[in-house]
Amino acid sequence: MHKAESIYEDELDSAYDFPRSYLKALEAAVGDWIIYYEPVKAGARGYFAVAKIAQVIPKPGVAGRYLALIEARSYLPFDKDVPRLLNGQPFEASLADAAGAPLKGGAVQLAVRRLSTGDFARIVDFGLPQDLEWAEAHRYDKHAAGLQEEQLVFQRPVLERLVRRKYRDVAFSRRVRDAYDYRCAMSGLHLRNGGGRPEVQAAHIRPVEMNGSDSVRNGLALSGTLHWMFDRGLISVAEDSETILVSQNKVPVDVVKRLLRSNGKLMRPTDPRHHPHPENLRWHRENVFGQGVSDGKLLWD
Template sequence: MVKAVFIASSHSHYKDRPGEVYHFPKRQYMSRVAQTVGDWVIFYAGRMGGNRGYYAVQRVEKVVDDPVDATHAYAILDRSTLFDFENEVPRVDPLGNTYESGLPPSGGVNASAVRLISDADFSRIVNEGMREVSDAEAIPRHDGFSDIQTPFHVPSNFSEVRERILTSRAFRDASFARQVKRAYQARCAMSGLELRNGGGRPEVEAAHIVPVSENGPDSVQNGMALSGTIHWMFDRGLVSVDEDLSILIAKDSVAAPVADRLFTPERKLIVPDTFTLRPHEKFLNWHRANRFKG
């Protein structure tokens, strides 16, 4: 098994489904992608993809042929392992050195959509990407288990990265919560309220749209910032979100006067300005089909 960097872009002509499958031409990349099965890959977006740099990590489950194009194949990704970096990592570090050994600061092999990387380079990118960012929006709602603040530790070997960080539920929960609260500026996406206690802690919680128990990924696109009460209602299918971001309320679940107090007057979800931070339609579709009691 070998780790790799996969270049991904929202403007790609390939049939990628982010977080689910990575589409690629066999002739150029099959020999490389096949080596990543069972291991982790890092996603990178250059200038054509929004210049995000290294922005997420995920495990490759298997490789299958494209059923309609014999010259292409799909890397099937383990959806539950997708993890957005708290810091999007640029191509070069502050000293001007590339995070990938042997990669020039610009151009060259960057054009290769699949690049195999060493454990050391992988760990270096992951360390920077998962470095905790603390600000007013990301302060945990409570002390204790619900928002565990695991101290970041630069591991001495890759095994520790994989076991203690990449698969740590406590670390993932805390980082996911910080990223979602930051994306929504600590404001409830359904009520529009931004409430804080005396210590400046936001009242909102980070809600998974597709829950972890259903292999929902720890990606901001699978999350929303919701107040405690609305989070409880969302998890139980009393409320959901329509395709046009309208707030859906299950019939006979919430009295009209209560709904008027709980939700925005427009009954529209408040979403981040940045498109890549907004809830993805595939996750909202799942919630409507599998949770909503409307």
């Protein structure tokens, strides 16, 4: 269970902060997958992400508290949040009475609770559909509906989807672009091609191969050109998490004026929970920005 305004220092894609009362349960979960859940009083999200626990350690400097460290590259937000109830019944069997009606109190209030394999698979299937890649590829195809029945024959197991890079890239891209309302965070432009497909791309701030996560907070929605420039260290974001930095010795002033917002500020998502994480931006400034271009000579029109 996670509250966005929690007093605990959770970083969902890296660590979960919890008290001693849940120590045995989380130690038993090391090496296994977990699902994040938002309690009723905290908001409407319900189940919203999945991750894998790598290790449990005492929280440095805080007696009686512990951290469940999340395995690198395992965190993945759901494509769509999963409601607490479906047709009036909980997704978790332990939260329902014999007739399937939701229980009150007891396990419902536990911040950490066990999920059966069936409940886990059912929640993940709802939040990360098996046909997500196909659905995205045909999202703007007027004839997609008639073809979907054939596609659904090819089922993929839950865990295979959670670790397969191609599937995760599609899920990450959909969530990041949606968070930015399909606008480029640096130009502010909302471009779509003739078929209605948005031209904006989802960029990892810290690359996956460098232990960057698939959290929306490790993503920026960027146009193709600005994505290319960001990945090659020609542009970045300052310590204020808002001011766009430009490698002045590599990018001409007139190019900057054409490509970036006039105020020089990053356009962030309306939901603060999706704002770029300052640590991810810091990593990019220190490890990518100003490091040069690796795939040839720069040509500016």
